[in-house]
Amino acid sequence: MDDKKIAGERAAELIRDGMIVGLGTGSTVYYTMKRISQMLENGLKIKAVSTSSSTTTIAQKLGIPLVDLNDVGKIDITIDGADEVDSSLNGIKGGGGALLYEKLVAISSEKVIWVVDSSKIVNQLGEFPLPVEVIPFAYNHILTKFKDMNLNPRLRINNGDFFITDSQHYIIDLYINKIEYPYELEKTLNSIPGVVEHGLFINIVDTVIIGKDNSLEIVNR
Numbered sequence: 001m002d003d004k005k006i007a008g009e010r011a012a013e014l015i016r017d018g019m020i021v022g023l024g025t026g027s028t029v030y031y032t033m034k035r036i037s038q039m040l041e042n043g044l045k046i047k048a049v050s051t052s053s054s055t056t057t058i059a060q061k062l063g064i065p066l067v068d069l070n071d072v073g074k075i076d077i078t079i080d081g082a083d084e085v086d087s088s089l090n091g092i093k094g095g096g097g098a099l100l101y102e103k104l105v106a107i108s109s110e111k112v113i114w115v116v117d118s119s120k121i122v123n124q125l126g127e128f129p130l131p132v133e134v135i136p137f138a139y140n141h142i143l144t145k146f147k148d149m150n151l152n153p154r155l156r157i158n159n160g161d162f163f164i165t166d167s168q169h170y171i172i173d174l175y176i177n178k179i180e181y182p183y184e185l186e187k188t189l190n191s192i193p194g195v196v197e198h199g200l201f202i203n204i205v206d207t208v209i210i211g212k213d214n215s216l217e218i219v220n221r
C-alpha cells in the first residue's frame with residue numbers, strides 16, 4: 001500500500017464529532033480528505049478550514065463542509081503534509097505553494113498533525129528548496145538580496161510564467177542544501193520587507209505520522 005495513503009488515512013482517525021478541522025494541501029492530505037468524506041457519510045459532523053484553492057476544490061467535490069478561518073474562533077486539529085521534517089520536528093513546507101495559508105491555519109490550531117512518507121524525514125533541513133512568498137512589487141530586489149546572502153534563490157516558474165500563490169504573490173525558492181541554523185534563518189527571513197511568509201515551520205507541529213514500508217510510525221513533540 002502507498003505510504004502516503006497509510007499516513008493520510010491514519011490522521012483522519014484523530015478527528016472527533018463537532019471539530020473544526022484545518023485541511024492542509026498536497027497528495028498525502030488528499031487521502032485524509034477522502035477518509036473524512038467516508039466518515040461524513042457515516043454520520044461524522046465537522047467543519048473544515050481549507051489552506052488552498054486546490055484543497056477547496058477537492059473538499060467541495062468530496063462533500064466536506066468548509067468554513068472561513070475568520071468565522072471560527074479556533075481550529076481543533078489541522079492535518080497537513082510536509083516537504084521535509086527533521087528530528088526536532090521542524091520542517092519545510094510550501095512545495096505546493098500554499099505555505100502562507102498553511103502557516104496561518106497551523107498557528108490557529110490547538111493541534112497540528114503532519115502526514116508524510118518516510119522520504120520526507122531528514123537529518124538536516126534544506127535539501128528541499130525553501131519556499132519564500134514575496135510581494136511581486138519588489139521581487140527582483142528581494143531576489144538580489146537573497147543572492148547577496150548566498151541563499152541560491154530561484155524565482156518559481158510554472159508553465160513558463162511566474163508561479164502565483166492563492167494570495168497573488170510570487171515564490172522564491174532558496175536552494176540552500178543544508179540549513180545549519182534554522183532559528184536564525186527564520187528570524188532573518190521574517191525581518192526582510194516584502195517577504196510575506198516562508199516555508200520554515202519551527203515549533204509548529206505536535207505530531208508527525210510517518211508511513212513507512214506499509215506501516216506507521218507516530219512521533220510526538
Ligand SMILES: O=C(CO)[C@H](O)[C@H](O)COP(=O)(O)O
Nearest residue numbers: 026027028081094095096098
Ligand atoms: O506544503 C505543502 C504544500 O504547500 C505540502 O503539504 C507539501 O508539499 C507536501 O505535499 P505532498 O503530501 O504532496 O508530498
